[in-house]
Amino acid sequence: MRAVVKNRIGTFHPQGFLDGTNVPMLLSLEDIQATEKLDIDMLLVSLKKVIFFNKNGLDVFVKLLSDIRSKLHIVIGFCDYDTKKYLAISKFYEDDLNFSLFRTQKIAMLFAATNSESSKKVLVYHQEASQRSSIAIELFDNGHHPVIAQSQQEFEEKKQLSENFDVIVEETFLGLFGQKIATRVRGNAIIYSVSNYLDAEISDSFNIAYHNNSLNVGFRLFIFDAYKVVSMNIHAFNFFAKLASAAAEYNATLCFVGLTFEKTPQSFKNDLEDSGIMFFDKMEAILEDKALLEELGGSSAAVVKGQRTLNKVLVNELPRFIDATVSTIEMMTNAKASKEGASVQDISVDSESKHIASSIGFYGDIDGMVALSFPHNIAKKTCELLLGEATDSEEEILDALAEFVNIIGGRVKALLLEKNINVTITLPRTYTSIDALLQVVEGKKGVQVDLNFDGEKFIFFLTR
Amino acid sequence: MATKLTLEIIIMVTTNDITTYIAQIPPAPEVLKQTLVFINQGELSKAAKCAEADKALHVYLKTLVNKPVYGFKNEVSELSQIFGILGTSGAQQVLYNYMLTLLSPDKWELFKLNESLFFELQAQLNHQWKRILRHCNIDNKDIESAITLLPASIIVCEALFKSHRDEVMLLRSVKAIDYNTILRRLSGMDLFDICQIIAKKWEMPQTITAIVQSASGRTSDDVTIDRLGRWMHLLLFYEFSQAAYMEAGLNDFLEFHIDYAEPVYEEFMSLMEIQ
Incomplete structure (x- = not known):
């Protein structure tokens, strides 16, 4: 069985009854090798057409997904289940739930590191406060507008007004998450969400191939949403300086939004500005200012300068x-x-x-x-x-x-x-x-x- | 996979392929037809005598009744004995199974099956279907034989798609889509429609085709037929979920309609003693 890939999410679609004896037969060595070669941000198993499963069956999938996660640094988990299945999985892995659960594939797409989804208003509820916050943070990083219900009662009340929300996220759990930098496309601008301490690890978590390709296909405005960045060190500084010089070849613009310099040397800002990176306090200052957007190259994806010809x-x-x-x-x-x-x-x-x-x-x-x-x-x-x-x-x-x-x-x-x-x-x-x-x-x-x-x-x- | 794709124009299964395939299906051999007539009349000794003319059938029946599931210590080889053991329902079912083996490919290419594995699948489906009918208090020869037509869908799928494996893989890399759905979208006809044509050609009772159509997930106007169809749909996926058949690739050649099977799920799980 091979994973179906859509929007950089790979999904296995098994059917029928899953247990420890049959799941290994679903995935041949070739299937596993092919999965490892996929260029994806998330790998899921859809339980939509699974009528019965036991822990042994899921364990086989969990092991395979975990192995792939350790190689590709992607999000793994299950999707497309009902309440009964959700409760069963939660019970099976009560103390060891280190993968994610998405009630539907549509919900999973909201959390994909690279997404071109338009901004959605999302109602969020989970019985654990820490999960509620994690879900809301990830959604926010991906450019959506989460509204958290703090109690079951509040959730039920808000759910009645479903027309107020594009998506309702419940019975969803985020396991190990946030290994890749969230990337979203807004019009002709690409927004990367960065957070915490920016150090040498940024070169692993940043999808440079995707970035280069975006330059190749004509994107000219790249925004780093850095509201949640505490500080950056010299390795991260060098990384951004290199990105800036590559962007210059394409006449592209790199911007930081919301970055503070309380714990980051002010000299970094000056040097990055010299290499062409721009700094803004608020995202709206760019996205809602049409004239500025045009100036920065975010109103059109057409190549402005340095047009490359057929060879x-x-x-x-x-x-x-x-x-x-x-x-x-x-x-x-x-x-x-x-x-x-x-x-x-x-x-x-x-x-x-x-x-x-x-x-x-x-x-x-x-x-x-x-x-x-x-x-x-x-x-x-x-x-x-x-x-x-x-x-x-x-x-x-x-x-x-x-x-x-x-x-x-x-x-x-x-x-x-x-x-x-x-x-x-x-x-x-x-x-x-x-x-x-x-x-x-x-x-x-x-x-x-x-x-x-x-x-x-x-x-x-x-x-x- | 790469080498096979070289600049050739790839065409999927066409309606012409289906027409040609159906035309190639032979009518039921006369000996079998006559044997079935005797069975339907309850004349098992005449049926045994008639069946003697088909040596391959004799071997098939001998192999079958000497399987451990029948529990005989000494080899049973006389056809009259064999028909006696099977009874009229069992004999009809076995003859239909045998007819299906005449359609089976010598070498399976699309699915990792072989003669013995296919035989086991038929036997297993028959056995479980009997359990279900006993549970439902149904004693009807034609309903019992309905299960025999189901594996025809696998044979038809193998025949039509064996040379289109790469194309299907390509489609499946972007969409979770099964062989049956591909065929229906390309030709307006699915594997079960073709099974129905085979059943007609082989003069099988109409009840058989009605139940098998319903087992594909398509409801009819008959509540009883649909209930049997739900049981059969679930049974099919229960068997396709066995390790050997998962490995053979049978798990995703049809779409499992979970909502369709749901009404009989609890009863099925209890009957099959699955916890």
Whole structure:
């Protein structure tokens, strides 16, 4: 059994009855090795389709998850359970609950270190005060607005007014947490939450690959939410200075928000300012000031300066990218998709129908980005296999489109590997309109391939 | 996996594949059909005589009744004896099981199964289904035989998907989706619809297909059929959760509908003595 990966969360989906004799059979050595290679922030076991489990069965999963946690430094746990299952797990691991429990996968996503979720108003309750606080802190770090109910009665009362909250978090437990720096995307800015004492460990907990890739795909504003930082030492200072010089190459801006200098040398601030890092007292000072946001590069993800062009290596690999796209569409629809024409140009969408789009970046031996723009109905048809029952919900269609480009990304990665070209793929992004995609790729030269599927044109665009 | 992906156009299971597969399913052999007629008439000695014409069936039945579960000290080899031991319900069930083995692949590729493991699965399902029917006070030959059609879904899945393993893996890397759902979304037909066609081709009683359809998680208008379907759905996942079948990859070829099985769960757990 392999983990399904979505938004950097890997999830196993076992079914039926789980005990100590059958769970080891679910996970072969190859499955475990494949899991260890995943680029994820969280690894979970969904109990949604498990009707019975005992402690021996869960122990096997806990051991596997713990081994992987010690290697990848990620959050591990179980999700998708009801009250009965939650109570059973809590009882089994009464004194030894060092993994996390998320009542639903949707709740788990609120806690993922890297998330692109919009800010949510969250009602939180846990019978233990320390858990209530931990949950609220993590949610806050991830850019959400937690409201803590201090008692069961208060929780029940607030729950009645569910329309006041986007999500209700109950029967959720945070085990060992906070090993990675929480990262969230707000519009075209990336916000990292840092806390406590910043020292040499920051280079382990900061996802540098994700940061570099964000630069590559066009993000220009990076904000360190540092309200909870007590102090930083010279190692952390050096780390940020290096980040600043790398950001300068891309004309990107690094900011600190809320950092105080009571226990951190004032000279650090001066030196970091010299290397281009900016300091603000409050997050709102940046995010709510449109003019400043534009100046800092957070109003658009388009490359401002130092635009990188297509190179020979990338163009040579173009047929692989197109084949991966075409054959994935054919695989998922059993219908023919054909190539109509290709040219090096700025992206151009000449269609009256409403388009939605998705993109996926890749970096490593080569780097770039593939964007696909579809008429709405073709996107829906293309994703029918993932969508299931007919739906008109844009959110569901965009979600399926993200899964679709993820498959393409996976295939591109496998195809390139055959030529000994190693790449890592990024989280997919989706765009509700062609304008949103244009914000990212406008002014970038790339290869545009017009493809035809079911008599309608859709666009493949490869750029850097 | 990487080498198999090389720039080939990958097509998933198509409706054409399904049509071709169904066309290839042979009708039930005449000997079997005639034997079943005698069994349905309660003429077990005539059934035994008729079955003698099929040597492979004779071997199959001999192997079966000499399994430890039947508890015979001396080898039972005469067909008349064997049919006597099985009785009319048991004989019908065993003949349907035998028909299914005619469809089984020589070599399993998608699932890590073999002839003996598949045989064990059939035997185990039959045994547990009998327990359930006894518990429910149901004594009906056709209902008892309904369980025999269920493993056909595994054979159909193996046949249709064995050359699409990589594509399914690719899909499953982004979405928790089972073979049955993939097939339904691609072709509008699922494994149980194909089982129904097989049952029709083999002239199996309608009750059998109705219960098996219900066991897939699809409700019918018949409360009794649906209750049996819930039991069978749960039993199927109980057996698929056995270590050998988990290892064989059977645990996730269908979607387990936990809510569907819930109404009979407590009774099932008590019957199976699971704590």
